[in-house]
Amino acid sequence: MEPTSLFTAALGLHPPWQVTDVRFDQDAGRINFDVAYAKGSRFACPACEAAGQAVHDNRTRSWRHLNFFQYEAHIHAAVPRVRCSACGKTTQVPVPWARPQSGFTQLMEALVVTLCGAMPVNTVAKLLNVGDDRLWGILHHYVDEARTLEDHSDVTRLGVDETASRRGQNYISLFHDLDGKRLLFACEGRSQKAVAAFAEDLIAHHGDPQAIEHVCIDMSAAYIAGVAKHLPNAEVTFDAFHVIKLANEAVEEVRRKEVKTEPSLRGSRWTWLKSPENWNRRQLTDFHWLSRSRLQTANAWRLKESLRDLYASATDSIHAAMLFSAWYSWARRSRLDPFKRLALTLDKHLAGILATFDSRISNGRAEGINSLIQAAKARARGYRTTRSLIAISYLVAGNLKHLPASPFDTTSCSQPTAAADIS
16 A cells, blocks of 8 residues: 555545645644645535535645644645535535634644543643644633533523632633533622523523523522522522531631631631541541630531531431521620621521421532533643633533544544545
């Protein structure tokens, strides 16, 4: 087999396309493949699909391909344009190895998507010796395309959370399918408008906002109002994680005030905030000594742990209401202002808190998905734009079914053929 025939087969080319020459540039570390179509070839019009159109002229183009050996591989071809006898338009014919307007082959783009799902884009750019802006263009294209094809018609239970997009008060809202364990939608901000945007996106993906039966959220007034307006049939559940988070914040507020007069509390922050089962030896020792004192922080910790026990022991919403009534009285009688305020806050949202004991839904799965997003953000040391963070969020947590497969998956290595006639 001649070298050009071998590389024609290796590149997955089909008539009328073939490799006509292979040039090795050792100084540049590149292998260049010249590809051409057979003389006399006719192509279908890209505009109206009329078959058998003659070539009008050519435009020379180049594409970066997967490396051959340790060298960069580049494909060069004179791409034909046809002047259609049916519609009268002059249009460039698409090549079978790359999408229009891209400087990369489809297999190279598939490799980029695969790698960026596992490592930072900047790292991938260095490995491939490509500018990261070009890689972001690839990711945005394929993530947007894959999301367009997603079907959300079966979504009925939703988890809503937020994560910081960068330092300061900058957040994105994340909407999760609690049954499908996937990120459905992400957008900038954490306002009522975010819920409205989700409802519109749900409709665009064949879902129905009125079919949403349960929504698990924190006690954000914006989310509560947004759900009531845009997801009218959803029962609101306030996630246990966020309730305990509020209790931890109250404990920390008590400790910060008391540590000014009680030096023994210095360095004990995580003793009070961590679950007892996660204490290390030092924290266990500190707790046994500090808990026997008359510290207000110790009383605050007992209130917080009693709330945690409520979630562990309540069998249903009626039982939980009885236990909460006792806890509420204790918190309101305490001399701890943060817990007095917390008790009022929880009482105001009691219906949504009690709902979790019947629906048994939580944002635990959503928190797990968020951890994937946070890990990706930490590896990349942040993202320059919110759009980039959202794209990566879909890539690592969206469970998108229509992304290009890895080029090393043997089922993905065939190339589509171009519509052409050889006369």
